[in-house]
Amino acid sequence: MNAPRKLRSNFPRGSYLWAVRNAQWQAMGIPESDAEKPKIAVVNSSSELAACYSHLDQVAQQVKEAIRAAGGVPFEIRTAAPSDFVTGAGGRGAYMLAARDLVTNDIEVAVEGAQLDGMVCLTSCDKTVPGQLMAAARLNVPTILVPCGYQASGEYKGHHNDIEEVFIHSMHAQVGGATSVEEVVEMSRTAIRTPGVCSGLGTANTMHIVCEALGMALPGSAPVAALSDKMFADARAAGERIVQMVWDDLKPRDIMTAGAFANAVRAVLSIGGSLNAVKHLQAVATEGGTGVDVYGLFEQLGPVTPVLSGLRPIGEHLIEEFEAAGGCRALMKQLLPLLDAQARTVTGGTVADNLREARVADDEVIRPIERPVAPRPAIVLLRGNLAPDGALTKPGIVERKVRRFSGPAICFDTSDAAVAAIKDGTVRPGHVVVMRGAGACGGPAMGGGASRVVFAIDGAGLGEHVAMLTDGHLSGLVCKGLVVAEVAPESALGGPLALVRDGDTVTVDLDQRVVNLEVDEAELATRRQAWQPPTPMFDRGWLQIYRRNVGPLNQGAVLVKENGRP
Structure with a gap:
């Protein structure tokens, strides 16, 4: 061991800080000899x-x-x-x-x-x-x-069963009925061991x-x-x-x-x-x-x-x-x-x-650089006039049939409204589902259930037929459909997502790494001038403190000095 250096936790013996701390520690059975x-x-x-x-x-x-x-x-x-x-x-x-x-x-x-x-x-x-x-x-x-x-993890009916499966099938039970409530209950009993x-x-x-x-x-x-x-x-x-x-x-x-x-x-x-x-x-x-x-x-x-x-x-x-x-x-x-x-x-x-001494025990599970498991990135950062500060999507490793999607927007300000529209057939193939108000400030803290909407889309059999945009985030277990998340700046702060209206054409292009709203700038300027911020949620407690002080995603959504938010 190297020669001891001065530790910031050590105070002069007999000083106020040393004495009162020593009194506390004596009562806890920590000897004075440990003080240094x-x-x-x-x-x-x-x-x-x-x-x-x-x-x-x-x-x-x-x-x-x-x-x-x-x-x-x-x-x-x-x-x-x-x-x-x-x-x-x-x-x-x-x-x-x-x-x-x-x-x-x-x-x-x-x-x-x-x-x-x-x-x-x-x-x-x-x-x-x-x-x-x-x-x-x-x-x-x-x-x-x-x-x-x-x-x-566990098993269910002879197949691997984990919390991801419970998560997915519980949503399927709510939308589409592909899984029964009884099956979800049984799966929940065996998923975690x-x-x-x-x-x-x-x-x-x-x-x-x-x-x-x-x-x-x-x-x-x-x-x-x-x-x-x-x-x-x-x-x-x-x-x-x-x-x-x-x-x-x-x-x-x-x-x-x-x-x-x-x-x-x-x-x-x-x-x-x-x-x-x-x-x-x-x-x-x-x-x-x-x-x-x-x-x-x-x-x-x-x-x-x-x-x-x-x-x-x-x-x-x-x-x-x-x-x-x-x-x-x-x-x-x-x-x-x-x-x-x-x-x-x-x-x-x-x-x-x-x-230096590391070894790869199975190069099918962890492959060498020259033999990857996928020809394209599994995570893509997009930009465009809808996401000047960036947005994220996770295409996965299976080659997607559709890498460019363009269609009319259908907009929702809550996950409940989006899920209801998916269940009653209002959301149809070709739509770009826009779920906003779920960002770091607007959610707040990216609450609002964007993942629920993704699984509702999947449960309704629409996963390959619609795209989705949100300023919310997704569970780390979500990897379904063409979903663009964490669109920034967020809509609650007047980001471009707030300006999208039903029927506007939205284009997502994975190869060009862009997400764009096909509306001319003059019209967007008019909408921007008329935009009013939504009524903030939570006016007391920790969520109010978070909402008022959270910074933007490109800073990591950390707490910063007072933003002057109501």
């Missing part, structure tokens, strides 16, 4: 509301023991624990994304307020991962993230992989089965490593450089990961003051980054197969010619150092 050791936050989002978080106390215990053995003092702290399938019930789903920034602020209050020296963050469901990365970037104290694993995050390549597993690709998790730690021996071994290794990182003063901004963000973007593109990773990575870059344009990286690197693995929901391989093939480490080994190999990581070494 590195003090490490173990950031735990344990919760009994969802399987995603129900095992984290076990992980925290292992991490704390490892920190003590390495010469540090662990302090477990708690944060909000949002789970889309549970927390999404209230506030039209707005609490999900809004909780991401709450996690960041929870961490700041505890870690910065107590002047702790480092953090080990236990990552689980979708929003805790970026929330923890954002806090690491903001506070810039030595930090390691520990992926805490995916859940084991252990704690952990959704087993498909949704936002959670995508962001776990991002942690490693970004250099903020130990190599080889993502993805991992929850409660496996490997998960616990990785957790203990992180607890041991963080103490040395504190002595070395190895901080997140030393690791999360422009090259590291490019590596993470390449990783997401090469697996066709969740679209939500784009705004989450941008939020981390913004919090760290890096100046990195993550949306620009996806736009630039998307067409030249091969898709090397086809995991559910865009492909047929299971996350278990991806882990067995070598996981993120093997993926980065295949991508190595395209990566910034000199980017530093939490190991203290570089990406090249970490990959």
Whole structure:
């Protein structure tokens, strides 16, 4: 171990701060001899509301023991624990994304307020991962993230059954009747067999992989089965490593450089990961003051980054197969010619150092660059007069029959209205369904149920016959039809989507990467002048605070100074 340096958590013996803190710690059984050791936050989002978080106390215990053995003092702290399938019930789903920034602020209050020296963050469901990365970037104290694993799935009638299947078939039961309510009930009883995050390549597993690709998790730690021996071994290794990182003063901004963000973007593109990773990575870059344009990286690197693995929901391989093939480490080994190999990581070494001994156990699951699974990008960033700040679509890895769609718009301001119109046949083949008012401010927090509309379209058998545009976001498990999401600027702030009227021609072209409204500029200027902002939702509590202070998507939808919104 290197020679000790002055720690920010240490105060002069007998001073006010030393004395009152020592009194507190004596009552907790922490000896005075520990006062000079590195003090490490173990950031735990344990919760009994969802399987995603129900095992984290076990992980925290292992991490704390490892920190003590390495010469540090662990302090477990708690944060909000949002789970889309549970927390999404209230506030039209707005609490999900809004909780991401709450996690960041929870961490700041505890870690910065107590002047702790480092953090080990236990990552689980979708929003805790970026929330923890954002806090690491903001506070810039030595930090390691520990992926805490995916859940084991079950079977239904002899077929694989997971939370994605329950999600899809529950929507089919509501629209179209392809699945009965009784079948959905039976599927829900067998879909999840252990704690952990959704087993498909949704936002959670995508962001776990991002942690490693970004250099903020130990190599080889993502993805991992929850409660496996490997998960616990990785957790203990992180607890041991963080103490040395504190002595070395190895901080997140030393690791999360422009090259590291490019590596993470390449990783997401090469697996066709969740679209939500784009705004989450941008939020981390913004919090760290890096100046990195993550949306620009996806736009630039998307067409030249091969898709090397086809995991559910865009492909047929299971996350278990991806882990067995070598996981993120093997993926980065295949991508190595395209990566910034000199980017530093939490190991203290570089990406090249970490990959020197890496092996790909199955090159059908994680293919080499020269033999990709798809000829075109699985994630595409579009621009045009409807999305001057960008929009995202996920064509998947199956070659689409229709790559250019042009048709009359049919507009809705709520998901309920859109779903009702799909059910009663008002939405017909050839339509471009426009669902707006679901952006970061308008939703707020991108609540509003855009994913419901996608599954309603699919359940009605319209998936190949209509296109959809929304300023909302999609569940990381959504990969159906021609859907353009996160259209920016959002309609609630007067973005072009607010100006679309029923019958206007809208064109989406995947090859040209454009989304346009075929209305002349003079008419649009007239509409823009007549436009009035919608009445904002939620006038109290956390969602009001979020709505008033959230910034635009191209900054990651992070909380910024007061925007002067009502």
